[in-house]
Amino acid sequence: MVALKQAAYLSPEDYIEAEKHSNIKHEYHDGEVYAMAGGSDAHAMVGKNIGFRLTEHLRGSGCRTYIFEMKSRIEAVNRYYYPDVIVTCDPRDERLQYEKKYPYCLIVEVLSDSTEMKDRGEKFQHYRHLETLQEYVLVSQHQPLVEVFRKNESGFWVLHPFDEGDEVELLSVGLKTNIATFYEDVNFPAADATQEAATEAPD
Numbered sequence: 001m002v003a004l005k006q007a008a009y010l011s012p013e014d015y016i017e018a019e020k021h022s023n024i025k026h027e028y029h030d031g032e033v034y035a036m037a038g039g040s041d042a043h044a045m046v047g048k049n050i051g052f053r054l055t056e057h058l059r060g061s062g063c064r065t066y067i068f069e070m071k072s073r074i075e076a077v078n079r080y081y082y083p084d085v086i087v088t089c090d091p092r093d094e095r096l097q098y099e100k101k102y103p104y105c106l107i108v109e110v111l112s113d114s115t116e117m118k119d120r121g122e123k124f125q126h127y128r129h130l131e132t133l134q135e136y137v138l139v140s141q142h143q144p145l146v147e148v149f150r151k152n153e154s155g156f157w158v159l160h161p162f163d164e165g166d167e168v169e170l171l172s173v174g175l176k177t178n179i180a181t182f183y184e185d186v187n188f189p190a191a192d193a194t195q196e197a198a199t200e201a202p203d
Contacts, residue, residue, distance in 0.1 A: 009033075015080065016098055019071070028080035036082060039112060042141040045186045047084040047110045050139065053182070054087055054106075057175050063089040063105065073101035076129040084110045087173055105172040108137040124149070128157070134172035142188055144179050 010018060015028045025036045039047075051067030058065060066086045073080055085108035086100060093100045107127055109119045119138060127136055136157070138147040144164040149157045150171060162168045162179055169176050 012078065012080070020098065025069075025082050027082060028078075030078040039110070040141065042186050042188060043084075043110050043112055045184075046139055046141050046182060047108070049182050049184050049186075050108055050110075051085045053177060054085065054173065054175065057177075058087065058173060061089070062091070063087055063173065064093070066100070071099040072107065072127075073099045074126050074129050075101060077126050079126050081123060081126075083107045105133075106135050106137065106170060107133065108139060110139045110141055112141065135170060137170070139182065141186070144183055146179055146182065 009031050010028070010033050011031075012028065015026070015033060018033075019026060027034045027036060047068060051065055054065045064087070066088075068082065068084060070082070070086055071080045072083050072086060080099065085106075087106040088100050089105050109115075109123065111119055124136055127133060134151055136149040138149070139145070146162045146166075146168050148160040148162070148168070148170065150160055152158050160169070164179065166179050167176055168179050168182070
């Protein structure tokens with residue numbers, strides 16, 4: 001998604017209230033508010049596939065999966081983000097209707113060309129303030145590629161990459177699944193562009 005800066009300053013409380021009545025989603029960055037543009041077909045499909053797979057896997061566990069629409073609050077840096085997928089298992093979050101602010105098990109971001117640097121840099125830096133976050137997952141929408149950053153016993157974040165044909169393992173929620181389940185019905189943008197160019201090329 002692409003962030004479009006808005007001029008108005010809002011307190012966190014005013015931001016939450018404004019989001020209740022807004023037709024578009026906004027992120028909150030320590031007093032500055034940004035409108036979020038929509039993602040591609042591939043972005044939407046990948047996020048949905050992952051969210052549905054997690055929902056199915058966690059049914060009856062007490063954990064909850066949120067896809068696209070739930071805000072993540074990071075109080076240490078005064079930020080609100082809309083991760084593509086959140087899994088939270090803290091019962092206190094059940095009482096919060098418009099945000100989730102207690103420690104999460106898992107956060108997933110589907111990478112876009114315009115936001116990849118932010119997802120890998122600023123957002124990951126901020127998400128690490130959630131002390132008991134166990135895994136941060138970056139998923140490509142251009143090819144079967146899943147990067148799982150997992151916090152080890154020493155507190156260091158270690159990369160575990162998975163690509164085509166691999167079985168993705170998310171230890172935070174006890175899920176093992178073939179990477180293909182994340183990409184079901186996905187038309188990769190790069191493949192589409194190549195096909196269109198070949199179709200339009202003169203004989």
